[in-house]
Amino acid sequence: MNNPTGTTGTTGTADTTGTSGARAANPADAGLAAAPVTGSTSVSPTTASLWRGGRGVILVALIVVAAAVAGVLLGGAGGPDRRLDPDDTSLSGAGALARLLEGRGVRITRVTSAADARAAATAGSTLLVTDDFPLTAADASRLAGAPADLLLVGAGRRLRTLAPGLLATGEARPRSREPRCALPAAAAAGTAHLGGTTFAVPRGGTGCYPAGDDSTLVAYRDGDRTVTAVGDGDFMTNLRLAEDGDAALAMNLAGARPTLVWLVPPPPGEAPAASGEQGLYDLVPPGVRWAAAQLALAVVLLALWRGRRLGPVVAERLPVVVRAAETAEGRARLYRARRARDRAAAALREGFADRVVPRLGLPSAAGPDARVSALAERTGQPAPQVASALYGPPPADDAGLVALAAYLDILERQVRDS
Structure with a gap:
């Protein structure tokens, strides 16, 4: 390649090549490395960062506490649920109804297991089963064979087994309803507070006591016994017994026979007596199920908290700031040590094109012919010489590489000054 300037030497090879090569190859890196450090960045935690880091834990803790408080409140401060219990005088109990029945001469047998209920439910008696009792499949099968009349309060868990001819169809809002039937127990009582499950x-x-096309009280014969089902037992409680004809209806249904076998749930902590083969779910205490549900909720919330998206990128100070000149010189020495004149020349030409082509008014996709013609016209240099400098073969030695760098500098200054 011709040496347009005639400049030779080895001392300036690394400096000239390094400076021009670094400026041509990677000016962005050089500018970044040369950026001065204007101040220090504090790494101490702030109030905002502490809140962002701990708000998930606080939220999970508050939800767990709220769930525990709700469980205590809904559980009646840890007391047993004695709804429709003849020995309970609270608003949800049925102590008042039991006293009225006893005053009429009805003998009440209170039992807490299906086995005892089956033994006491003889012919000429009434067996009262509420939906609060945790019946197993074996319990329901045993009670279904009892000869006593059956009074079901609520839909019941084993309705299909206890009363095969009965079909629950839906739900109705509890309110005062007219009997609209010829059943003596309902017709004599009149209006009553009924609702809950509806039956076909x-x-x-x-x-009786219709809700739409279905009824909230149904009575029918099943062999030698009478089966009566009501959708909700609120009319029997101490709270509702004095309203409308609730007391009359409750006494007519529960006091139809001289003996009433009243099945109630066992006290908390006492498992119902086994009356047959039980499944694993039947053996799990209700408290364990509630604790498992709380634990599952806590695990889900913890997973959602820990699985949140990453936060913003944190700016980090560079451990060492290297001057651009040192970076350029180090790269030039690497090129020289490896005799990578082809890569050094390519870097010089690429950097020259990136800086000069926009000044010539050419698009970045302009071809070699357009670039050479524009440069020759702007600088007055011979077109063959410009083409050789931009697209010729790599220099054969260090002197040729220095000459190429010098010639490209001349072209760039001419373009910039024109």
């Missing part, structure tokens, strides 16, 4: 009237049965 079986063939040969009687439906």
Whole structure:
């Protein structure tokens, strides 16, 4: 390659090549490395950062505490649920109804297990089963064979087993309803507070206190016994017994026979007596199920908290600030040590094109012919010489590389000054 300037030497090879090569190859890196440090960045935690880091833990703790408080409140401060219990005088109990029945001469047998209920439910008695009792499949099968009349309060967990001819169809809002039927127990009582589960009237049965097309009280014959089902037992409680004809209806249904076998849930902590084969779920205490549900909720919330998206990128100070000149010189020495004149020349030409082509008014995709013609016209240099400098073969030695760098500098100054 011709040496346009005639400059030779080895001392300036690394400096000239390094400076021009670094400026041409990676000016952004050089500018970044040369940026001065204007101040220090504090790494001490701030109030905002502490809140962002701890708000998830606080939220999970508050939810767990709220769930525990709700469990205590809904559980009646840890007391047993004695709804429709003949020995309970609270608003949800049925102590008042039991005293009225005893005053009429009805003998009440209170039992807490299906086995005892089956033994006491003989012919000529009434067996009262509420939906609060945790019946197993074996319990329901045993009670279904009892000869006593059956009074079901609520839909019940084993309705299909206890009363095969009865079908629950839906729910109705509890309110005062007219009987609208010929059943003596309902017709004599009149208006009563009923609702809850609704039933389809079986063939040969009687439906009372209608809710839409279905009834909230149904009575029918099942062999030698009478099966009566009511959708909700609120009318029997101490709270509702004095309203409308609730007391009359409750006494007519529960006091139809001289003996009433009243099945109630066992006290908390006492498992119901086994009356047959039980499943694993039947053996789990209710408190354990509630604790498992709380634990599952806590695990889900913890997973959502820990699985949140990453925060913003944190700016970090560089451990060492290297001057741009040192970086350029180090790269030039690497090129020289490896005799990578081809890479050094390519870097010089690429950097020259990136800086000069926009000044010529050419697009970045302009071809070699357009670039050479524009440069020759702007600088007055011979087109063959410009083409050789931009697209010729790599220099054969260090002197040729220095000459190429010098010639490209001349072209750039001419373009910039024109």
